Amino acid sequence: AGNNSAVTLLDYGAGNVRSVRNAIRFLGFDIKDVQTPADILNADRLIFPGVGAFAAAMDVLNQKGMAEALCSYIKDDRPFLGICLGLQLLFESSEENGPVRGLGLIPGVVGRFDSSSGIRVPHIGWNALQVKKGSGILDDVAGQHVYFVHSYRAMPSDGNEDWISATCNYGENFIASIRKGNIHAVQFHPEKSGDVGLAILDRFLHSSSSFVKTKRETEEKASKLAKRVIACLDVRTNDNGDLVVTKGDQYNVREHTKENEVRNLGKPVELAGQYYKDGADEISFLNITGFRDFPLGDLPMLQVLRFTSENVFVPLTVGGGIRDFTDGKGRHYTSLEVASEYFRSGADKISIGSDAVYAAEAYLRTGVKTGKSSLEQISRVYGNQAVVVSIDPRRVYLNNPEDVEFKVIQVTNRGPNGEKYAWYQCTINGGREGRPIGAYELAKAVEELGAGEILLNCIDCDGQGNGFDIDLIKLVSDAVTIPVIASSGAGAVEHFSEVFAKTNASAALAAGIFHRKEVPIQSVKEHLLKEGIEART
Ligand code: 1PR
Structure with a gap:
């Protein structure tokens, strides 16, 4: 890890976050695990890779007193990266076996993709990002494919427009990432998205990135789910x-x-x-x-x-x-x-x-x-x-x-x-x-x-x-x-x-x-x- 400070990982034990750990280590960082709500409040940088079902995750966060700590950490605009369910939990509620209440920091309800419109659910695979300007960690990755795997998604609305940093099209435009100040969250899996994903994680981990992504120009070329x-x-x-x-x-x-x-x-x-x-x-x-x-x-x-x-x-x-x-x-x-x-x-x-x-x-x-x-x-x-x-x-x-x-x-x-x-x-x-x-x-x-x-x-x-x-x-x-x-x-x-x-x-x-x-x-x-x-x- 050398000069790098450790990054704090919120793993509430609901599933496999080994890949996220591996990616953080690969980029040269040490990992501190959250044991208590205080560890969240004391973090320099917090990564929250949500796994499992929405309701189960909320239950654990509430039981361990971590929901409150998370909300206060995020409201203070401290460096945060949510991944997958770690994005969805920031919204008001989810329809997954629900409705189930979320952390309520971002307006909107997380709903299921509608397979009756001819798309396959789950949405699995490499899809292209439509990045808005000023997205911070997503700079230079517009139009690149990143790896998604999910059946539920948050939708853009007037209420959450100012949070959205990228969307993705799968039958409809859904929220692929959010950003406000130091708060970031992505629906896709940067730890499973090859070089592009590592570059995104690395930008979050460093204020100025050293991981240079040169494979493609930044023009938006890709537009949909890749075969x-x-x-x-x-x-x-x-x-x-x-x-x-x-x-x-x-x-x-x-x-x-x-x-x-x-x-x-x-x-x-x-x-x-x-x-x-x-x-x-x-x-x-x-x-x-x-x-x-x-x-x-x-x-x-x-x-x-x-x-x-x-x-x-x-x-x-x-x-x-x-x-x-x-x-x-x-x-x-x-x-x-x-x-x-x-x-x-x-x-x-x-x-x-x-x-x-x-x-x-x-x-x-x-x-x-x-x-x-x-x-x-x-x-x-x-x-x-x-x-x-x-x-x-x-x-x-x-x-x-x-x-x-x-x-x-x-x-x-x-x-x-x-x-x-x-x-x-x-x-x-x-x-x-x-x-x-x-x-x-x-x-x-x-x-x-x-x-x-x-x-x-x-x-x-x-x-x-x-x-x-x-x-x-x-x-x-x-x-x-x-x-x-x-x-x-x-x-x-x-x-x-x-x-x-x-x-x-x-x-x-x-x-x-x-x-x-x-x-x-x-x-x-x-x-x-x-x-x-x-x-x-
Ligand atoms: O039944 O749950 O224990 O799972 C066993 C798994 O092992 C199954 O997924 C089964 O497909 C696979 N399997 C069992 N025996 C063989 C065998 O080859 N003798 N291989 C086998 C399956 C098929 C593909 C292969 C493609 C592409 N291999 O995986 O890679 O056919 O090959 P190609 O591009 O060279 O044509 P269980």
Whole structure:
């Protein structure tokens, strides 16, 4: 930390603020944690990264006497930065499970995005800032993309106009940041917004910034939500017990040699760091043997997250093995404990595969939401924006669409025996077992159960490099209102523009082409921009 004074962090224990801590440390500052209301009043600079639900946060602040201290700190115009819920709590009230009263410092009510207007909720991804002049910490970032993840937002009004320093457009113009004197708050996540976000944090931490952002001119170029490009690392232990990044062909990760060894494409932490530098909008780790190896016994994966999140400032997703589990000694772990450990170690989202299939099957069979599935429990506690459902479907061709009870489509390219139809059968345990449910039915069910996003793989296309399964992605992205990540089959930059032009996917994920260094992430972005598709560069 050197000459820098410490920054005070208000972490009321409702969730993961590890990324904010990592970003502050990365910028060379020490962190003092708020223990008592007096610590707020004595702070030189206060950062308040709100996490969790609005009502729960207000309860804690009120119980600990911190609400009053916060109000007085802010009214005294002392240096303050609120992040995400840390912005929303400044308003009068929120409709999230409410109405619930907020701190009441800024006029306005926080409401939910309206998905009936055709936008996907949660608002997840990199969106452009419309910055007003004199915004202080947002100087030079007008028109840049920053990372948002939320379902609720504050709206501009005559009453709060003088507070607004930036807006963002998502179906409507909502408040992206506020500023008055030394008081700042942002709806987006600077700690997850790459260089741009670090520059914003750094401006808050220093009166005059030393972190120079030179990537782009300050002209407002970007205007809307960018299509995301996600790098995926399939991770498992190899036969020597080392955690390696691997990659399969149609989910088979073993080499076609006599030894049949697990294909080793590198070290997870190094590769993730590389992809961050290369411009990945997000990074996913999938622990592909999680269905048989219990993740909390799998400490290396938690270490990978801890190390990665120290230097990688874009969202991290981790999946594999999220379910209830009883270990050899008879100790029972809930899926919520597994997920919590992933979040604490630096994950922003968790991804559920097999267990979500069971949950969806049960829900469709009974019509009852028990609230007990891993999906429901984790999204209730951490919010649905933190829960991704990963689907591993396999195409099943049919001559007659009446042959199955699942949603059938007419395929663009006929099957091997001239079949005109197909359905997409969900699988579990890394494609090893087919289940009596289609990708379409599963997607709709998990949306209702609380999933915030869908990661849509396709076993037929995985590792083939022939492009995404457009039929499948269209089917699923039109069936739900949550964001859908297209996955499996990318082999060239054109495949990315194709999937965004022909489907409503919000993001495209690839593994093999990046691992084999065939196509740099930056080329994908440049290609998208050339094709008129919004991308973050
Ligand atoms: O079921 O909750 O334990 O989660 C297991 C997770 O591991 C699921 O998300 C499942 O998709 C994943 N998984 C399981 N087995 C494999 C395997 O490959 N044998 N990998 C596997 C999934 C698919 C994508 C891949 C894309 C892009 N890999 O993640 O990265 O297909 O690849 P490409 O660009 O090279 O074509 P649970």
